[in-house]
Each structure stands twice: as C-alpha cells, then as structure tokens.
Amino acid sequence: MNDEGRFGQYGGSFIPEILYSSQQQLLRAYREAMADSNFVNLVRSEMQHFSGRPTPLTFCANLTRQLGGAQIFLKREDLNHSGAHKMNNVIGQGLLAKRMGKPRVIAETGAGQHGVASALVSARLGLDCTVYMGAHDIERQYPNVFWMKQLGAKVIPVTTGAATLKDALDEALRDWSSSYEDTHYLIGTSCGCAPYPEMVAGFQSVIGEEVKDQSLEQFNKYPDRIYACVGGGSNACGIFLPFVNESSELIGVEAGGRGDAPGDHAMRFNTDQARFGIAQGFATKFLQDEQGQLLPTHSISAGLDYVGVSPILADLEENGKVRMTSASDDEVMEAFTLLTRYEGIIPALESSHAVAGGLREAATMNPEESIVISVSGRGDKDIFNIAKALNDKPFNAFLETYLKQSEVA
Amino acid sequence: MSSLQQYIENEREAKSHLLMTHVVYGYPTIDKSLEIMQLMLDQGVELLEVQFPFSDPVADGPTITTACHYALQQEPELTQCIHAISELAQNNPASRVLLMSYLNPLLQLGFANLASQLAENIAGIIIPDLPIDHASMLKPIHSTDVSPIWLITPDMTDQRIRHITEQASGMLYCVSRSGVTGQTDATMSGVQQYLARVRQFTTLPLGVGFGIDSSEDIQHLKGHADIAIAGSTFLNAFNRSGISGINSKLKALSP
Numbered sequence A: 001m002n003d004e005g006r007f008g009q010y011g012g013s014f015i016p017e018i019l020y021s022s023q024q025q026l027l028r029a030y031r032e033a034m035a036d037s038n039f040v041n042l043v044r045s046e047m048q049h050f051s052g053r054p055t056p057l058t059f060c061a062n063l064t065r066q067l068g069g070a071q072i073f074l075k076r077e078d079l080n081h082s083g084a085h086k087m088n089n090v091i092g093q094g095l096l097a098k099r100m101g102k103p104r105v106i107a108e109t110g111a112g113q114h115g116v117a118s119a120l121v122s123a124r125l126g127l128d129c130t131v132y133m134g135a136h137d138i139e140r141q142y143p144n145v146f147w148m149k150q151l152g153a154k155v156i157p158v159t160t161g162a163a164t165l166k167d168a169l170d171e172a173l174r175d176w177s178s179s180y181e182d183t184h185y186l187i188g189t190s191c192g193c194a195p196y197p198e199m200v201a202g203f204q205s206v207i208g209e210e211v212k213d214q215s216l217e218q219f220n221k222y223p224d225r226i227y228a229c230v231g232g233g234s235n236a237c238g239i240f241l242p243f244v245n246e247s248s249e250l251i252g253v254e255a256g257g258r259g260d261a262p263g264d265h266a267m268r269f270n271t272d273q274a275r276f277g278i279a280q281g282f283a284t285k286f287l288q289d290e291q292g293q294l295l296p297t298h299s300i301s302a303g304l305d306y307v308g309v310s311p312i313l314a315d316l317e318e319n320g321k322v323r324m325t326s327a328s329d330d331e332v333m334e335a336f337t338l339l340t341r342y343e344g345i346i347p348a349l350e351s352s353h354a355v356a357g358g359l360r361e362a363a364t365m366n367p368e369e370s371i372v373i374s375v376s377g378r379g380d381k382d383i384f385n386i387a388k389a390l391n392d393k394p395f396n397a398f399l400e401t402y403l404k405q406s407e408v409a
Numbered sequence B: 001m002s003s004l005q006q007y008i009e010n011e012r013e014a015k016s017h018l019l020m021t022h023v024v025y026g027y028p029t030i031d032k033s034l035e036i037m038q039l040m041l042d043q044g045v046e047l048l049e050v051q052f053p054f055s056d057p058v059a060d061g062p063t064i065t066t067a068c069h070y071a072l073q074q075e076p077e078l079t080q081c082i083h084a085i086s087e088l089a090q091n092n093p094a095s096r097v098l099l100m101s102y103l104n105p106l107l108q109l110g111f112a113n114l115a116s117q118l119a120e121n122i123a124g125i126i127i128p129d130l131p132i133d134h135a136s137m138l139k140p141i142h143s144t145d146v147s148p149i150w151l152i153t154p155d156m157t158d159q160r161i162r163h164i165t166e167q168a169s170g171m172l173y174c175v176s177r178s179g180v181t182g183q184t185d186a187t188m189s190g191v192q193q194y195l196a197r198v199r200q201f202t203t204l205p206l207g208v209g210f211g212i213d214s215s216e217d218i219q220h221l222k223g224h225a226d227i228a229i230a231g232s233t234f235l236n237a238f239n240r241s242g243i244s245g246i247n248s249k250l251k252a253l254s255p
C-alpha cells in the first residue's frame, strides 16, 4: 500500500472536500495510535476482557466424517461479545475516537450487527452514538434496532435510494460532513476512504493471527484453505491478511442471492455487472449499470447486501491471491441447517455463506487436508428470517399470540 | 485566461454579482428539466449548473438527493445530457452552461470521451467527490477550454487553498459552510472574512454556494464574491409551486 491508501488500482480517498481535514486528522491519529504500544495493548486487553478473545477454533468431527473429505474447522467469531466479528473493529475504533477526543460516533449498519457493536462499545466508553440504518433493513432486523435503542444509541432510518446499507453509508457521510469536529465516523467494514479499509482490516486481523497459532497447535500446519463470507469484506480481510504470503488458499464467498439478474444478488466478482468505479469515498468494484449508477442488491442476509467491496479484496483477487465464489440463498439455508444439526452451532446467515462454500469444497478434498471456515457471527439475530425461510408455522402462531397479548397489556 | 473567467469578468463590469442556478437533469422528467433550464436562461441567469443525477450523491442534502433518485427513474444517459445542454448553450450565447456530476458516471464514460464531448459548448465541470489530489485524472480536460471548478471550504488551511488556486481556472466554488447542500440554518453573515482569506490567494472569480436562499443572503456576498450559487432553493420552489415557483425565486434572487 502506498501513502494514498491505494491497493493496486483500488482504494484511495474520494471524499467531498469538506471532509478532507478530518480524514487527514484520522489518518495521523491512526498512525500515531498504532505506533503507541499503550494503545495497542489497550485494544488487546479490551478484546480479551470485553469481547472474550481469543475465540476458539472448533473441529467439526461430525461433518468431517459425514462429508469424508478435508478436516473441517470453524473460527468462532460468533463467540465474540455481540455475537459477531464486528466487535473487533468497534473496540479499536471506539478507543481511537476516545483518544482523538471525539465525544460522538456515527455508524452505518446493514444487518444491525455493526450498529449493535457500536452501541455496546459506546455505552462502555461513554460515547454518544448515532446509527444510520436503511428503513428496509430495519424491517428485516428490528431486534437489533431494539437493542441499539436499549444501549442508548439513536437509530436513524434511511429512506432514500434502496433504503439499505449503501444508502445508510451515504447518510453517515452526510452527517460527518457537518459534524466532523466532534464526531468520529465508525465505519463497520473494510471500505470507505483511507485509512478505513486498512484500519478495519487491521483491527480484524486478530482473527487470522489467532488462526495461525491455533492451527499449528491443533493440526500442526496452516490450513490448506480458508473460507470467509464477503459483504464489505472485514471478516474476510481479518482472517485472510495474516495468510496472504503463506501457502493457504483464501476463498471469499459472496451472496449469490436468488439469481444472476441485476438486483437479485450481491456478487461483485465473477459478474460483468460489477466494474471498477469510484463512489462512497473510494475506488473498488461496484455493481453498477452502464451509466455508472450503483445497482440495488439482494441477499437473504442483510449483512452481505452491499454494492461495493473492500478495495483490499478487489486487489488481492486481481492478483490471484484470493479466489472468489458465491453461495445462493438456497445453498445458504442448506448449509445453515447442516451446521446446526450436525455440530450444534447456529451460524448467522452471512456466515452460512462461508459454511456453504467450505462444505461444498471439503467433500472434494482429501482427509490429510484441513480447512478453516470463518463463522463471522451467530444466527440468533436471524431467527425471524430463518423461521420464515424454513416455513415454521408455529413461529407465526407465536407472533400472533405475542401481538394479542401486547394489545391487551 | 480561460473563456469562463473572461466571460465572468466581462459580465461583472456592469453587475454587482452574477447568478449561478442549478437544475437536476431528468427531474421531474428530462423534458421538464430542459424546460426549467431554458426558463432560467430566458430570465437572464448568467451561469447554469446542470447536475447529472447519481445514485449516491454524498455531498447533497435531502432535496437534491431525492430529486436525483427521482430523476434516475427516467434512465438518464450522460451523453444525451451533454448533448442536450450543449445545444442549450449554443442557443443561449449570453449565458454559460456547466456540468456537475459525481465521479462514477464520468468515469464510466471515460475522461477522454468526456473532454471531447464537453469541449465545444460547456464552460466548466464541477465534480464534488474529486479532490484536488486526483486532479491528474482530468488530464484530457486540461487540454480543452472547459474549466474544472474546484471547491474551497471554510476550514481549509491556507496551504491547501494556495495549492488549489495554483491549479484552478475559470472560477472557484467557495462552499459557505460545513455539511451538505440544502441546509439553510446557517447565515451568510460570517462569510465575508472567509472570502477575504480566499481572495488573498487568487484573482479568479469567486462563487459562493450552499444554503443561499434569499436576496438577504446575497446581500452579504456583494463586494466579496462574484457569483451567488443557488441550488436546493430552486428545487424547493419547484416542488412547492412548479414552474411559477421557479419564476418567483428567480425574480427574488436577481440583482
């Protein structure tokens, strides 16, 4: 990476001029903080004592036996406080905001996981927290909104555009344009202008660093293949980056959605609907039409429903260091069910994409090989969507009763 | 000297300030937006800024953002937009027409293509998400007489203002305050000191935009800026009262 925050042709900083000084301030503050061992130790300590790190590397004996291929391990980011890897990033950026003397943070959120994580950390650090969330995502993920509110965060519904993650990001940038003096923009994934992609990937790299130690300890070598779902790309960057110069093959799994037509998926690779573009402060592969308008996206999981992707991953893929594949909504539900039934682990729908990609390939590998799948989050938040996808009628009856009882009360 | 600067200086000889108005191409329809542009030019607006709509206009507030999203339903095409506004510029030689667009639609057309399409009739281009640090992307435009119009902000350091003025041509777009377009809570009264600071570094014409809503706002600029830039206020007027709303806004803001 050079000074401009470039990763090959991707990355950089393309923000309205009004944000220039705060972006420069953030760049300097981040560099200084990372060079300060007190800060680095504080981040590490919070990751341990607040979030419960290190997270385990769990062997899947049943699925390994069932598939008869590679040894299957899961990196358990679902066991972080808040139930997802998002916690790693908000601990780092929350402490950085404190260090910069900014009393307020703003965040965008898709599934609501980053919103909840931001609200948790803000409550702990005494920061004022505002979360922008697409109105459409609020409909799909209300329980997360509920928790954000309980934690004292203000949740602002975004109704412009497709009312999903990209629109929430636009709105957070607009807020930042007038609030930068007292506000840190706490981006939730490895996207946006410099230094965000590098910074978020950096805080998330604890995932891959732990996998290095744990794989040596548990199976005496690095994994042959590592799988992670790719929304904005933060859990993927986190688990991949420490392995980029090792022999492990790195595989990103995108949201294949319900089909290949524009608007039916969120694949930024292996499709001509995504091309080089510059928007939302940075250059990457964006799903866009011929006129350069960003396209709507779809995924069964709100957290993968993003129109761009980390510039770090766009560059790694271009250089053949990461392979990108996808899993459809249906494959994701199948993988979800397999992991739940065979291993007693309930993955988030986002993470179930990585599980789908990993299980698909594990079967074709031999038993001397090992794979690690990033379980970026737990599935509790998805209970409504999963119940619907599995057509669980008693769940509807439960909701009806709940509504009736609330009316009476 | 670019012909845009020449034009502004000539016009300024007889006028205390010029008006730059803003229209979103395709809002509410392509034809209607062209009608609004023609109306503004008929009323003697000197500079017309035409925004090609983008799905993610991060420097714009709710009024322009909503108009852009609405306009996108008309499936506007950049080449057609440039063609239409070039014709408008040709037919209205007493005014100048400028294109405003976020980077991505321009990038998909390509800057070499863009430069040749703009060269004949378009006086300037405003790209709100292109920082001066990436000015080299505009290379093909630098060999035309189309002025890239750079933005100056109130909290910019002297050093960065100087850096920008050294590369600027045509005019400068001085943003009156922090935030996005269309917020009118701030007053223009503090803007004079800021403009005086910018003036130290350049003889280029200065335009001031963001939050200009009334003739009082413009009064504050007189003697300090050359051009008052008004955008959201016209969209709001149109949304309230249609074409006649634009007409009365034009009367209210004209010198």
Ligand SMILES: Cc1ncc(COP(=O)(O)O)c(C=O)c1O
Residues within 6 Å of the ligand: A084, A085, A110, A111, A112, A113, A114, A188, A189, A190, A229, A230, A231, A232, A233, A234, A235, A236, A302, A303, A304, A348, A350, A351, A376, A377, A378
């Ligand atoms: C559990 C989980 N996994 C993955 C993601 C996708 O984000 P990223 O690609 O940045 O890891 C999200 C986003 O909300 C998430 O909640």
